[in-house]
Amino acid sequence: MKGFCLIILGVLAILGSVEGDLEMGFYGSSCPKAEKIVQDYVNQHVPNAPSLAAALIRMHFHDCFVRGCDGSVLLNFTSASGNQTEKVAVPNQTVRGFDFIDRLKSLLEAECPGIVSCADIVALAARDSIVLTGGPSWRVPTGRRDGLMSNASEALAQIPAPFDNITILTQKFANKSLDLKDLVLLSGAHTIGISHCPSFTNRLYNFTGVGDRDPTLDSEYADNLRSRKCRIQNDTTTIVEMDPGSRKTFDLSYYALLLKRRGLFESDSALTRNSNTLTFINQLLQGSIANFYTEFGLSMEKMGQIGVKTGTTGEIRRNCAVVNS
Template identity: 75%
Template sequence: MFFQSSKMSTFGYFWFVMLAILGVISYSAADLQFNFYAKTCPKAEKIVQDYVHEHIPNAPSLAATLIRMHFHDCFVRGCDASILLNFTSSSGNQTEKTAVPNQTVRGFDFIDRVKSLLEAECPGVVSCADTIALVARDSIVLTGGPFWRVPTGRRDGLISNVSEALSNIPAPFMNFSALQTSFANKGLDLKDLVLLSGAHTIGIAHCPSFSSRLYNFSGILGNQDPSLDSEYASNLKANKCKSINDTTTIVEMDPGSFRTFDLSYYTLLLKRRGLFQSDAALTTNSTTLSYINQLLQGSLQNFYEEFALSMEKMGRIGVKTGTSGEIRKQCAFVNSN
């Protein structure tokens, strides 16, 4: 039964080739691509860019939180705008947005306003997931930061669960091993870890994300993280987070340069002045420490180019394309059928 007629073999080979070709076509159509909306909504990227250019100069601090939103979205179920959902039938009201790591994320209304403009131009065409990706990029560029390419064609997810956000978003208290695992689970390597952490060169943090390093390190009340520069720690205690119970004070992640996308974040790491435990962890591994030194020995333009590659890579994590998911009419809600 291992032998077939020549005619049957030819017929079978023909269909094998046709299925293979169809498979390639299907995969290509479903993949992300640059200028995905060229025919279906040619003004889409310009609409996003114009809105960002009009409003971010009045609120430049939003750039940091918008790129953080993009990062947090991609690390949970892929870049599918699940972070924007207020409710899904599978999770009740406990969506990703309610998870502790996302409670300080801002800019949801900004995304909603951009999306409403896109809907007015091309109803049901541009996804919320692509909107986040484009807004994050354009916001960083407008504040003087790096440009990266954003392929589009993402579709929006239907599920958002608080527990998945808690288990997938890298925490500020993670050690190196946990960070490595978290990034590897998303297809990102140690170089990506170092580069994407560089986004901490802009923006602010709230005391609870790092105050244990000052007052309760390793769960022992009164202990201070020995890896944290003592002078820096003393300043934080005296002038910023004056007690472990402070939940409202905000602190610059890159003191003196928190609105400039530059290399000073990495300089501070080598001075043991990274704000988060996860920042300090980057200097505890020889590979990541080597990447940090290479960045500091290179130019700002080199950092921008390397950062851009990692951002594009991150933006492809677990994307839904083709017929997966949907194009939400409103980013906070799945479409009603």
């Protein structure tokens, strides 16, 4: 009887570690050092370039929102799309960190050729680099396989735009089985990182086409952005902190700024004008940072499972930028 109970417990433990089609420690026997190699490399390099943490979590988001978390954002070319892959679509033109993922992939190929997917490397590196910024950790079950397709027009249509209103944002998230709570929590990643002017300068220079401003943006902040940062609407080189003064710290200040009408994008600001999202923002601000971290981590785990390819679908790419020939 005792042995039987132990077997049941063992089975439950195994089932408990399977998340959707992914599995905690998927590479445990096929490439036991895989997760450690990613973590060590991140620990070694991200402290010298802390802005990479923002780049990598954004890359993971953009990967997951198009064809699922399958490394499609990394492709330079596919036979179906030529070089019009997701990478060239406007939302991805400002995604950074591709060479970092390539270097990680080389290390993993040297350790266990053909075993660790590019999609998993992105998911693990995103988590490990955020931890290094002092931010939250979350579970990253693995076993994602890499996709064979990548298409610029899909990226343009499916990745939320900074100009989207709450209806469109809600729809784009719902299309990926994410709800309003996930939308608010995951937008919280804008507590770190930078933007380029064209993502928001319509709010400063020409909001409705008559040379006006977005009235929902704090006017002092708008003045500052115009006079000190984006002096012309189409400035493509200047970078602007999304959470000024705290862009390297993963904290709640992004939400506090939203309430001061200082969210940089229309999509940030939109979160304060829907009663459900506003209530949730207030709850986050009244709660502890630990609570935010827990909730954020759960939403990241959910995001990391969007449309994953497992089993025999897709492939394990040898080079993250091209499908295997």
